[in-house]
Amino acid sequence: xxxxxxxxxxxxxxxxxxxxxxxxxxxxxxxxxxxxxxxxxxxxxxxxxxxxxxxxxxxxxxxxxxxxxxxxxxxxxxxxxxxxxxxxxxxxxxxxxxxxxxxxxxxxxxxxxxxxxxxxxxxxxxxxxxxxxxxxxxxxxxxxxxxxxxxxxxxxxxxxxxxxxxxxxxxxxxxxxxxxxxxxxxxxxxxxxxxxxxxxxxxxxxxxxxxxxxxxxxxxxxxxxxxxxxxxxxxxxxxxxxxxxxxxxxxxxxxxxxxxxxxxxxxxxxxxxxxxxxxxxxxxxxxxxxxxxxxxxxxxxxxxxxxxxxxxxxxxxxxxxxxxxxxxxxxxxxxxxxxxxxxxxxxxxxxxxxxxxxxxxxxxxxxxxxxxxxxxxxxxxxxxxxxxxxxxxxxxxxxxxxxxxxxxxxxxxxxxxxxxxxxxxxxxxxxxxxxxxxxxxxxxxxxxxxxxxxxxxxxxx
Amino acid sequence: xxxxxxxxxxxxxxxxxxxxxxxxxxxxxxxxxxxxxxxxxxxxxxxxxxxxxxxxxxxxxxxxxxxxxxxxxxxxxxxxxxxxxxxxxxxxxxxxxxxxxxxxxxxxxxxxxxxxxxxxxxxxxxxxxxxxxxxxxxxxxxxxxx
Numbered sequence: 001x002x003x004x005x006x007x008x009x010x011x012x013x014x015x016x017x018x019x020x021x022x023x024x025x026x027x028x029x030x031x032x033x034x035x036x037x038x039x040x041x042x043x044x045x046x047x048x049x050x051x052x053x054x055x056x057x058x059x060x061x062x063x064x065x066x067x068x069x070x071x072x073x074x075x076x077x078x079x080x081x082x083x084x085x086x087x088x089x090x091x092x093x094x095x096x097x098x099x100x101x102x103x104x105x106x107x108x109x110x111x112x113x114x115x116x117x118x119x120x121x122x123x124x125x126x127x128x129x130x131x132x133x134x135x136x137x138x139x140x141x142x143x144x145x146x147x148x149x150x151x152x153x154x155x156x157x158x159x160x161x162x163x164x165x166x167x168x169x170x171x172x173x174x175x176x177x178x179x180x181x182x183x184x185x186x187x188x189x190x191x192x193x194x195x196x197x198x199x200x201x202x203x204x205x206x207x208x209x210x211x212x213x214x215x216x217x218x219x220x221x222x223x224x225x226x227x228x229x230x231x232x233x234x235x236x237x238x239x240x241x242x243x244x245x246x247x248x249x250x251x252x253x254x255x256x257x258x259x260x261x262x263x264x265x266x267x268x269x270x271x272x273x274x275x276x277x278x279x280x281x282x283x284x285x286x287x288x289x290x291x292x293x294x295x296x297x298x299x300x301x302x303x304x305x306x307x308x309x310x311x312x313x314x315x316x317x318x319x320x321x322x323x324x325x326x327x328x329x330x331x332x333x334x335x336x337x338x339x340x341x342x343x344x345x346x347x348x349x350x351x352x353x354x355x356x357x358x359x360x361x362x363x364x365x366x367x368x369x370x371x372x373x374x375x376x377x378x379x380x381x382x383x384x385x386x387x388x389x390x391x392x393x394x395x396x397x398x399x400x401x402x403x404x405x406x407x408x409x410x411x412x413x414x415x416x417x418x419x420x421x422x423x424x425x426x427x428x429x430x431x432x433x434x435x436x437x438x439x440x441x442x443x444x445x446x447x448x449x450x451x452x453x454x455x456x457x458x459x460x461x
Numbered sequence: 462x463x464x465x466x467x468x469x470x471x472x473x474x475x476x477x478x479x480x481x482x483x484x485x486x487x488x489x490x491x492x493x494x495x496x497x498x499x500x501x502x503x504x505x506x507x508x509x510x511x512x513x514x515x516x517x518x519x520x521x522x523x524x525x526x527x528x529x530x531x532x533x534x535x536x537x538x539x540x541x542x543x544x545x546x547x548x549x550x551x552x553x554x555x556x557x558x559x560x561x562x563x564x565x566x567x568x569x570x571x572x573x574x575x576x577x578x579x580x581x582x583x584x585x586x587x588x589x590x591x592x593x594x595x596x597x598x599x600x601x602x603x604x605x606x607x
Contacts, residue, residue: 081509132466132494133514187468187496187510277476279501369501371474372525378501 003027003058004445006437007044007065007220008227009034009213011072012258012335014043017437018055021448026432026456028055036069040216063220064440068227070211073098073203076121079105079183080128080137085158087281088184089127092157092192094288096199097229098123099260107137108144117149122207123199124152126166129159131185142166146173153202157183157195178202190282200225228288230439231255231393232264236286237438238389238453239266242446248454251389252362252422253435254355254410256396258297258334261354263362264288269382269420276366276377283382289362294354296347296396297334300327307353315409316349318342337399348402352409359410359421366418383420385412390422391457393430403429404460431458465595466516468507470498471553473531477524480553484522487584491592504535508542517595518548520587521574528555529568536573548594552578552587 002021007014015031030050035043048056075098079086086105093100101119104112116124126145128138138158145154146169153176156166163179170177178201181194208214208223217223225233231253241247250267265287271278293302304312304327312323318341320326326346330336338344364381390407397403404427412423434456441449467488471481478500485497496514498506507519519539523531532551539547551574556565562579569577576590591597 081513084509084513128513130496130514132464133516134512135515184513187498187514277501369474371476372527373474373476376474376476376501 003055003060004441005058005060005063005220006440007063008230008436009036009040009044009065009067009069009216009223010227011068014047015433015436016044016047016051017432017434018051019437019441019452021061021445024448024451024455026434026452028052029433034069036212040069040213041219044216044219062444065216065220065223066225066227066230066436066440067208067211067213067223069213071099072228073123073199073207073226074101074119074121075099075123075125075199076101076116076119077103077125078108078127078141079103079158080134081105084187084281085127085129085184088190088192089125089157089195091190091284091287092183092195093125093199094290095192095232095284095286096196096203097226097232097288098199099290099292108141113144113148121152122210123202124150124154125183125195125199126154126156127158127183129162129182130187131160131182133159135159135162135165138162138166139169142169146170146175150175152176153178153206155180155195155198155202157181160185184281188281190284192284200229224440227436228255228262228290230436231262232286232288233439233442234435234449234453235264235266235391237442237446237450238391242450245447245450247450248389250387251391252359252384252387252425253391253393254359254407256351256355256358256392256394257295259292259295259299261291261294261358262288263291263358265362265382265384265387267382267384267387269364269384271379272383272386273377276379279378280380283364287362287382289358291354291358291361294358296350296354297330297336300330300350303327303350303354307357311353312349315352316345318345320346320349344400344402347396347400348406351396351400351406355406356409360416360419364420366420368418379420381420385420385423387422388425389428390425391428391430391435393433393435397429398431398433407460427460428457429460430456432456464492464494465518465597466494466496466514467518467520467591468496468498468511468514468516469520469522470502470507470510471500471522471524472502472504472507473523473525473527474501475523475525475527476500477522477553480524481522484520484584484587487588491588493591504531504538507535508539508544511539511544511547512542516547518550518591521549521551522553523551523555524553526554526557528553529565532569532572532574548591549574550576550578550587550591552582554580
């Protein structure tokens with residue numbers, strides 16, 4: 001027996017999974033409230049106490065963890081043009097598992113600098129200009145940051161011609177800088193991997209300590225990554241496989257929580273119909289989007305605001321009188337778990353709206369244009385219609401009896417033929433909450449991690 | 462002097478890519494840094510790329526005959542975006558119907574394009590003009606034409 005303990009210090013709950021790596025079995029799952037305010041280890045010990053006696057004594061051959069405690073990894077990104085370098089920087093941060101608090105573009109105004117200071121990000125990503133392109137704006141923004149009270153590490157990933165000067169401006173003002181390659185070296189060329197790697201390094205080396213999670217590091221072998229990165233890593237492993245085990249190919253993961261809905265897609269998403277031309281910034285193969293306004297508890301009211309009462313009620317079987325009042329209750333009582341059929345029905349209606357909207361924003365779309373030579377189709381973003389696997393993760397997909405029906409809400413519809421959402425994928429849910437653990441194990445035990453994921457995902461169709 | 466940079470593309474609902482590729486190749490081999498945004502590009506696409514790359518010139522190709530319509534307001538939009546001094550060039554099959562070239566050229570110059578070229582112009586001619594207009598010296602990236 002070779003036991004592994006996988007831990008996720010979540011914003012609300014510390015979740016642990018004990019896995020036997022030799023038999024490739026999940027032995028036990030437990031969770032307890034996260035105690036980052038006092039001592040992160042209290043919550044972890046409580047969770048371990050909940051494991052069966054045979055498991056909790058170990059010994060564990062490895063103890064790995066991810067964290068989204070203490071607000072997760074909050075980032076602010078700065079670029080030049082909103083649709084170009086600023087968007088590239090945003091994608092780099094999202095792919096690194098960050099919560100993007102705000103994206104700034106062009107020269108920072110005084111008011112924006114003020115706002116940036118108030119947002120107090122954990123890491124700042126400064127980009128702007130293609131290599132050999134505009135240097136003025138990134139230099140001016142570096143001078144503004146030098147004058148600010150910002151103390152967090154600044155990752156510089158802009159025009160390489162400006163990097164040295166940006167660095168010296170920031171260093172002279174006592175800022176911490178990390179230099180990496182440009183996130184957009186040429187127009188419409190995305191280069192997010194170097195920035196992602198350095199963000200992860202900063203997260204491990206500095207952010208863990210700054211957030212009071214260092215104590216946990218004496219117990220575990222290290223907090224390896226923010227939780228969303230663990231899920232993204234699992235998605236990548238499942239899709240691409242290992243040297244000895246082929247992966248599933250193109251897939252999408254929907255992760256709905258109390259505050260946000262994340263969508264992860266692995267695959268190029270190139271046009272699959274003849275005559276469609278791809279436009280816009282290229283998409284990363286491994287793409288994550290986060291909808292900060294779509295969550296079942298903290299953001300229950302913003303789902304109502306975005307989707308409207310009619311849409312929510314269209315997905316409900318029961319009549320929910322005083323819907324607004326009920327959603328207010330949910331947003332106040334964020335630990336609420338559905339008790340009655342009515343509660344389940346409301347969660348179904350809310351989740352249906354949230355996952356559909358999140359998938360619409362993640363998936364690409366087709367724009368039709370008429371010209372003198374006839375009709376043309378331009379594709380922006382990824383075409384997910386041919387993706388063969390759709391996986392739901394998060395508490396809702398473990399407990400809700402209509403998990404598959406919720407996933408189906410994200411699919412392609414004839415009524416919106418230009419939204420390139422998955423058309424006919426196999427539906428799975430992460431019924432054992434194992435994806436974060438698979439992501440944590442992916443680098444060290446890729447084959448076992450992949451087989452565990454394949455074994456424990458629940459198939460619905 | 463730094464290597465001169467140009468944004469090149471085909472404006473509007475226009476799929477004609479061949480001339481665009483030839484022009485990109487010709488400019489590159491003459492030492493220009495070419496930012497080719499390709500077909501189906503809007504005025505905004507040109508302007509955004511020009512800002513991000515600190516381009517010296519925008520070369521607008523239009524082959525479908527709607528060039529005049531699509532180019533309206535281009536200079537004003539550049540000025541609005543802070544590209545006051547950008548060198549604007551248009552060429553291709555800019556209009557349809559029986560119109561004299563002098564008339565077409567006059568209208569484009571009125572729209573404050575710096576240069577405008579008739580169908581069938583040689584890339585060599587465009588590049589020669591461009592070097593002169595951008596004051597490219599022989600030490601700069603752009604070599605003088607043979």
